[in-house]
Amino acid sequence: MKRHSALLLAAGGSTRLGRPKQLLSIGGVPLVRHVARLLLATRPEHLVVVTGGAEAAIRQALAGLDVVLVQNEDWQTGMASSLRCGHRALAGSSLPLLITGADQPCLTERHLRVLLEQDADGKDVITSYGEDGRGIPVLLSPATQQRIQGLQGDTGLRQLWKNTQTAPICVCAPELGFDIDTPEQLDAAVRAGWIDRD
Structure with a gap:
């Protein structure tokens, strides 16, 4: 598998959910720790986790x-500020960058x-959810990473592929189109067995 670095975006305030979604649990493990373990299983050179609103609790969840x-x-x-913050922490790295969030309960190591297994030849590799759009997880080429510092507001990664002549490679994973932003989505995830009941 190709050498890479990894970035876990876990800074969101979960305002619509009303509680830190990073601390929901899967099999008794906080979601942020679960995703960090998945990333570590890919053996990145470095894994940077960007925290924000629930910093102390997330730090504790990632202990060890x-x-x-x-x-x-x-x-x-x-999201743009978290991308910039995480990218700055990886300054000097010229490796592809694997980026995930902390709210996709169906995410697996696979x-x-x-x-990482795509023959990208310098292109970005992103996840396609089907009609629901596309997004994380993504693998950013070193060239694309150079544009991260120009991102602003809540535009996120999609802005990186506007006005570019090199289209990213898409990997289809419709199950990753489900994330947890609202109480209704949390209820659905609990009913499906993806997230533990309180």
Whole structure:
């Protein structure tokens, strides 16, 4: 498998959910720790975790793992600031960058490995959810990473592929189109057995 670094975005405030979704649990393990373990299983050179609103609790949930924790002081401004913060922590790395969030309960190690196994030849590899769009997890080329510092607000990664002549490679994983942003989505995840009941 190709050498890479990894970035876990875990700074969101979960305002619509009303509680930190990073601390929901799967099999008794906090979701943020579960995802960090999946990333570590791909053997990245470095794994940076960007924290924000629930920093202390997330730090505790990740105790003992080989991760670099970085606090985004501007996390309330949106995902772009977390991407910039995490990318700065990896300064000097010229490796492809595997990026995930902490709210996709169906994410598996296999999803991450499929991205890494693509013969990308310098292109980005992103996840397609089907009609629901596309997004994380993604594998960013070093060239694309150079544009991260220009991102602003809550635009996130999609802005990176606007006005570019190199289309990313898409890997289909419709199950990853489900994430947890609202109480209704949390209820659905619990009913499906993806997230533990309180």
